[in-house]
Amino acid sequence: MDQLDSPVPIPTATITKPKYVPPPRPLSRRILQVIRRGHLYVGLMLFPWAILYGVTGFLFNHPTLFADAPTVRFSPADLQGTPLESPPSPQQQAEAVLAALNAQQQPTEAYGMGGDPACYSARDTFVATVKAADRSFFVVYEPLSNSGTIRETTTRVLAEKAPFATGRAEPPRQRGMGMGGPMQHQHGGISIPDSIIERIQSAIPTLLQRHGFPSGAVTVTTAPDIRFPVMVGEQLWTAKYNPITTAVTGTVGEPQNELTVRTFLLRLHLTRGYPGEISTKWYWAIGVDAIAVVLCFWGVSGLLMWWQIKATRLPGLIVLAVSAITATSLGIAMHDILSR
Known part of the structure; x- marks a missing residue:
């Protein structure tokens, strides 16, 4: 066949689709995102303290558990x-x-x-x-x-x-x-x-x-x-x-x-231990144990949830490390003070 008889390709124009630009998120969602991130990082910062207060609160409520004396x-x-x-x-x-x-x-x-x-x-x-x-x-x-x-x-x-x-x-x-x-x-x-x-x-x-x-x-x-x-x-x-x-x-x-609000709150904070009879104090002791367990669970589950968000791993790790170092340093310093 002669080249004159072969079909001539017709050039086509390349159509470039405009890049999708998502619309700006509403202000309420942006504020909510900031609150979520703040909750996450504050939770990481408080992780050592939550574990500390959870464990010590449980020991405070059970004076015979891991006692250092008979x-x-x-x-x-x-x-x-x-x-x-x-x-x-x-x-x-x-x-x-x-x-x-x-x-x-x-x-x-x-x-x-x-x-x-x-x-x-x-x-x-x-x-x-x-x-x-x-x-x-x-x-x-x-x-x-x-x-x-x-x-x-x-x-x-x-x-x-x-x-x-x-x-x-x-x-x-x-x-x-x-x-x-x-x-x-x-x-x-x-x-x-x-x-x-x-x-x-x-x-x-x-x-x-x-x-x-x-x-x-x-x-x-x-x-x-x-x-x-x-x-x-x-x-x-x-x-x-x-x-x-x-x-x-x-x-x-x-x-x-004569019980003022302040005195009531302080006594409430110091009330611990299970009395020999089932009473209001006994149920309060159950609440103290529940708070201690929930604090520890909140800290550990917060770590797992934080690790699922890849974008927050590095900054979260920095916050967690700083908090752990601070808590450990203060714990050692308080041990020195209390052991004098």
Whole structure:
């Protein structure tokens, strides 16, 4: 075939499609993206702290777990045959205090009990310390459940006595736990026969021996007040009796709520541990455990979610490293301070 008869290709123009430019995202979505990224990086920054608070909160709520000293719980069965086998109720103690007040002061018209029952006030546990040779023990007694905890306080054994020593070292005292020194007995107070303090002091040596601990001098350092209504003539008073100091105080009228918001929040933060009976505090302890577990889960799951976003791996790794180094450094520094 002649070349003149062959078809001539017709050039075609190349059509270039315009590059797709996505429309700008709405301001609300951009703000949400910033919040998500901020949440992610803040979560990475707080990861060491979340784990720390989760673990320490769990240990705080379970004082016998990984204890650095022998710690045991005792039950009502351990108190059989001791003066605490049947402890006096707040009502019985209040009636004894009122009888002693009438006998001591001999008012024209005898003081009488008001209508409301007596109860423990401010706290509901007794704390005692035991000195046994070179060992000391910390006993918390819960009268409502007739149970409690025995913990040996940690003391260092000195290999050699310092030549300049003038006395015997005492174990560290814990504020708020009855180890800041015993409450002092006040002269002129109201002593009642067979008081719960005497029963605790008599029962603890037997209790310690049943759990394999040596016995020694027992000092009850902390006790709850016993609050009860008193009728002075036609006037209602609210009385408070402390079993240790034996002091009786009172205010006119119904008991006043002295719990401020700040004090309530601080006490709420410090409330921990499972009491011997199922009560509101017991359910609160479950909540503390739940928060501790959730904090740890939140930290670990946050790591997994962060790693799924490739664009944030490097900056997130930097934030995590800086936070871990900071937390570790502060932890070491705090250890040095607390171990002095």
